[in-house]
Amino acid sequence: MSALEIRNVRKRYGEVETLKGIDIALESGEFLVLLGSSGCGKSTLLNIIAGLSEPSGGDILIGERSVLGVHPKDRDIAMVFQSYALYPNLTVARNIGFGLEMRRVPRAERDRAVCDTARLLQIEDLLERKPSQLSGGQRQRVAIGRALVRDPQVFLFDEPLSNLDAKLRMEMRTELKRLHQMLKTTVVYVTHDQIEAMTLATRIAVMRDGRIEQLATPEEIYDRPATLYVAGFVGSPPMNILDAEVTASGLKLDGCEEVLPLPAAFDGTALAGRRAKVGIRPEAMRLAAESEDPRLTADIEVVELTGPELVTTATVGRQRITACLPPRTALGTGSVHAFTFDETAMHLFDPESGRSLKVG
Structure with a gap:
């Protein structure tokens, strides 16, 4: 009842x-x-x-x-x-x-x-x-x-x-x-x-x-x-939202050369040629190790130590992102760093309706 x-x-x-x-x-x-x-x-x-x-x-x-x-x-x-x-x-x-x-x-x-x-x-x-x-x-x-x-x-x-x-x-x-x-x-x-x-x-x-x-x-x-x-x-800092286009090879971000892989949860054939908003939580992002292929290369603009984490604001092409990193991470304003994240951390949204594009 x-x-x-x-x-x-x-x-x-x-x-x-x-x-x-x-x-x-x-x-x-x-x-x-x-x-x-x-x-x-x-x-x-x-x-x-x-x-x-x-x-x-x-x-x-x-x-x-x-x-x-x-x-x-x-x-x-x-x-x-x-x-x-x-x-x-x-x-x-x-x-x-x-x-x-x-x-x-x-x-x-x-x-x-x-x-x-x-x-x-x-x-x-x-x-x-x-x-x-x-x-x-x-x-x-x-x-x-x-x-x-x-x-x-x-x-x-x-x-x-x-x-x-x-x-x-x-x-x-x-x-x-x-x-x-x-x-x-x-x-x-x-x-x-x-x-x-x-x-x-x-x-x-x-x-x-x-x-x-x-x-x-x-x-x-x-x-x-x-x-x-x-x-x-929902989320603090809020989710990063990046403009992109779905292509045969993945997600082409506006204003830069980066192409992100399309997560398995999304139907690439059905979405090819469409505009999309790509969402990535700041805490899902981390600095890429030398042995890893980076997802994004970003210019560091602002670094803020909150105590338990280092909140980093950076730009990828013309778009701004935020990353929450361990507090002892060595970063300097004006430096360039490669970031990576698990593809399952990505969300795709229709830029017109605002609804998730996830299959099912």
Whole structure:
């Protein structure tokens, strides 16, 4: 049974259609991340699931029950907001238990649920404090606790970590992952941060202009992007995209003499003479050894040491590439180096539709 089903959901504001037919079926215990840049429609979709906005078309089912027209409090959901939305005059304990209090849950049962939730989130010693006495990370734990204590069918998170600094974001990602693994809760989580998406999700829906570009596991999104947009959006540094033409001998890159072999996954006969976008992840690239035939010869422009890796920007003819190399690699700005990579690391996309050209 699907915990949440989104059927052909559309949303229109006047002449502007912000959601253009979204279909997702979410099984119990899944962690779905809606990923995309600002304005793609991910928060609009979350608000429709929550009941804060009604769709212009389609249906939302929670536990196989349509919730169109159902008040948010009756949808069996809990939502964690970007702003925490804590009551400043209430203690942590009362903030966590406020929803139970409004539902007239008996005091003893309510106190027990609050204590169990605080223990789970490791904030037992904060129960008598007010929100003004808490750090950003502690406030976020309280907001999560207020959702957890209700034990709903679906949890909704609207960019909950965006107000935290980098260190706290990493800690809270780990905490959310731990909680999900323990509780097996069903989650829909909105973010524009691809690291959050990759580390937390069981599936990712990459959204663009009110549509889903690809819905798949993090591994598939990263290793087999369905479109140019997904390939460029997911990954840091982003995937190298090179212009080329498919020829009988391989992939002729624009502006240089390099010809790359056509990977076995692509039908060279069917593609011959077509234009293509060639995608290669920066981490798939390495310096060619003397015994290897190089794939590309590049002029080094910029070298940046991040600590765990050396991020190198270079040009191949008129096109720019990025390579992530071991941190002790000896490279100098202005030097020329030969690079290689496994042909299975290459992706081909249609330059007009943006879709992958892979066979099957």
